Each structure stands twice: as C-alpha cells, then as structure tokens.
Amino acid sequence: MENSFGSMHYNAIGPYLQKQFGCRVAKLAIDGGFTCPNRDGTKGFGGCIYCSADGGGHFASNIPDQMKLLSGKWTNSKYIAYFQSYSNTFAPVDMLRQKYEEALAFPDVAGLAIATRPDCLPAEVIELLSELSQRTYLWVELGLQSIKDATALRINRGYPLTVFDDAMDRLNRAGIRTVVHLIFGLPGESHQDMMGSVRYVADIKPFGVKFHQLYFMEGTRIVQLYPECLPGMEMGEYISLVADSIEILPQEITIHRIAGDPPAKGLIAPRWSLDKRSVLNAIQMEFKRRGSFQGSRTDIYQ
Ligand code: SF4
Incomplete structure (x- = not known):
C-alpha cells in the first residue's frame, strides 16, 4: 500500500474537500440555538460529564460573523455551515428545515455539517x-466517543451502542454521510479499549472521523467525579495513540480532526492542548x- 497523502500522511478533510470543490472550503462553526x-x-440530566456550558461549541457563533473572521484570510473559497453547539437535530422538523435552509441561502455556503446525537x-x-x-x-456528526457501554454509563452519554448502530444503519440507508467522534483518555479506558x-x-467505514483528547474544563462534572484522571493524557501518549x-x-x-481545540479560558488540563500547532x-x-501513514497497518487485525 502506498502513501497517497504526501506529507500529511492521512486523508485530511481540508485537501479532500478542496479536490471535490476545486477551491478551498472552510467550515463556519454555528450556534443554531439548539439545546x-x-x-x-x-x-x-446534567449532560455528558465532560461537556461544558456551551455544549461543545466553544468558538461557534453565526454565519456572518464567521464569514467576517475568514474574509481576507481566504479568497475564492466556499463554506460548509457547521451546526456545532449541542444537538442540532433536537427540534421540530419544520424548525430544522428553516435553520438549515437559512444557512444554505448564504452565498458560497456549499454544504451542511450537522452535529447531533444518535438518539x-x-x-x-x-x-x-x-x-x-x-x-x-x-454530513451528520455523531458523538460516539467510545464503543464500551460501561464507559458510556461512566460519562453519562445517555445511550448504549445499539442506539448508535441503529442510527448509523438508518443514515447509511438514506445515503447520508456520517462523521464519528472519538475521545481518548475517558475514565477507566485502557489503550486496548480505545483501539x-x-x-x-x-469496520463501519463512516465518511469521516474526529479524534479528541479528553480535556477538563472548569465547572464540568468530570473534575469532581474523576479527579484521579487529572491532569489527563500526556501529549506523547496521545500522539502515539x-x-x-x-x-x-x-x-x-x-x-476531520486529530486533536481537540479547547478554549484557554476555563481549561484546567491538559495544558498542551493549547498549543495545537x-x-x-x-x-x-x-x-x-x-514510516507509516493512513491504512498502512490495516492488515494487523484481519
Ligand atoms: S450530547 Fe453533546 S451537547 Fe449533549 S451533553 Fe453530551 S456532549 Fe454535551
């Protein structure tokens, strides 16, 4: 097998979309006002124990503001409106339609990324x-984080793996792209669990995947419930994983992501998360x- 991804070593979504669209494609992180x-x-109640008050949308705002942020940085680009905060299908279907259509009506918005829960x-x-x-x-993004139901209970995810499987099956049958989120370093998880x-x-081959390190934000329940997990995973261990x-x-x-991007304000640990570069x-x-790259070891578990 060959490395088709040059110095990136993996099939990064940025270059992938650039090839599909023939221009750069930026994501606009939106807070659609969902819960x-x-x-x-x-x-x-209470949410996933690591979830901060903004529901994961640390940098989310609205489309005009996000476009303003990017203008001057990129010219001749297109945009994917990324409904990021909270659960972006948790509303009556008419309201969902209105919000998605509003986003698509902006010039140069060429697509939608919708983060939600499988339930x-x-x-x-x-x-x-x-x-x-x-x-x-x-595409639809689903926060799986771990396949272990014991972990799901520990983090108060609120649904078992069977619910995720069912949602993936229905999305696949409807021809909808999916992106799966995983978190490394959750309480009680070994290297073997994460792998x-x-x-x-x-095995399930979604359109995409996002990797995050677990981070500890002020005011989140994980800090009280699992203080022994602080200061979180070491950077070297995360990189190797x-x-x-x-x-x-x-x-x-x-x-779509190989490391989480927490805001500096309120971040307790791990502090290396702030130096994303x-x-x-x-x-x-x-x-x-x-000397490896994406797919170079797909044979090891066949
Ligand atoms: S499903 Fe998402 S928004 Fe809801 S509590 Fe969990 S991490 Fe937060």
Whole structure:
C-alpha cells in the first residue's frame, strides 16, 4: 500500500474537500440555538460529564460573523455551515428545515455539517436530511466517543451502542454521510479499549472521523467525579495513540480532526492542548519516524 497523502500522511478533510470543490472550503462553526436532550431531561440530566456550558461549541457563533473572521484570510473559497453547539437535530422538523435552509441561502455556503446525537434522529429528520443531501454537500456528526457501554454509563452519554448502530444503519440507508467522534483518555479506558473503538470505526467505514483528547474544563462534572484522571493524557501518549489509530483506518475515511481545540479560558488540563500547532507537528513527525501513514497497518487485525 502506498502513501497517497504526501506529507500529511492521512486523508485530511481540508485537501479532500478542496479536490471535490476545486477551491478551498472552510467550515463556519454555528450556534443554531439548539439545546441537548441529555441536559434538559428528555433523555437525561446534567449532560455528558465532560461537556461544558456551551455544549461543545466553544468558538461557534453565526454565519456572518464567521464569514467576517475568514474574509481576507481566504479568497475564492466556499463554506460548509457547521451546526456545532449541542444537538442540532433536537427540534421540530419544520424548525430544522428553516435553520438549515437559512444557512444554505448564504452565498458560497456549499454544504451542511450537522452535529447531533444518535438518539435525536427520528424518521422525519432522516427524511429531511436525505432530501437536503440530494442538493447540497451534507454530513451528520455523531458523538460516539467510545464503543464500551460501561464507559458510556461512566460519562453519562445517555445511550448504549445499539442506539448508535441503529442510527448509523438508518443514515447509511438514506445515503447520508456520517462523521464519528472519538475521545481518548475517558475514565477507566485502557489503550486496548480505545483501539477497540477505533477498530470498530474502521469496520463501519463512516465518511469521516474526529479524534479528541479528553480535556477538563472548569465547572464540568468530570473534575469532581474523576479527579484521579487529572491532569489527563500526556501529549506523547496521545500522539502515539492517534498514529496507531490512523494507521489502521482504511484510506477512504476522511480525517476531520486529530486533536481537540479547547478554549484557554476555563481549561484546567491538559495544558498542551493549547498549543495545537505543536500537537499537529508532533503527529506528522511521528508518522515520519514510523514510516507509516493512513491504512498502512490495516492488515494487523484481519
Ligand atoms: S450530547 Fe453533546 S451537547 Fe449533549 S451533553 Fe453530551 S456532549 Fe454535551
């Protein structure tokens, strides 16, 4: 097998979209004003124990503001409107349609990325997403984090793996692209557990995957519940895990994120998360040192 990704060593979503669209494609992180059923009591209370008050949308705002931020930096680019904060399919379907259509009406918005939970995808929502994906570039992002149900209970994720499997099956049948999120360093998880989740993702072959290190933000329940997990994973261990993971992923899976990007304000640990450039460089160096790349070790678990 050959490295088709040059110095990146993996199928990064940026270059992938540039090839598809023939220009640079930027994501606009949007707070669509949704909430989360794992917080308001519909599915659970308190939310996932690591989730901060903004529901994961640290840098999310609205489309005009996000476009302004990028203008001058990039010219002749297109945009994917990324509904990031909380659960972006958790509303009546008419309201969802209105919000998605509003985003698509902006000039140069060429697609939608919609982050949600697998238990927030009733048939009418899948139907809407399927309809939209016929005329725009669309993917749905699901926060799996780990395949272990014991871990799901520990982090108060609020659904078992069977719910995720069912949602993936319905999204696949409707022809909708999916991106799966994984978190490394969750309480009680061994290296083997984390690699088990990666192998699972390699088997189900979503459109994309996002890797995050677990981080500890002020005011989140994980800090009180699992103080023994502080200060979190060491940077070297995380880099090695990401490289191990990408090596076993089939080359067609796009990599949307290889490290989380927490805000400095309120971050307790790990502090190395704030130097994202160094983390990304270290991952490139690790691939170089190993002489490996995405898919170079897909055979090890066959
Ligand atoms: S599902 Fe997402 S928004 Fe809801 S509590 Fe968990 S991490 Fe936060």
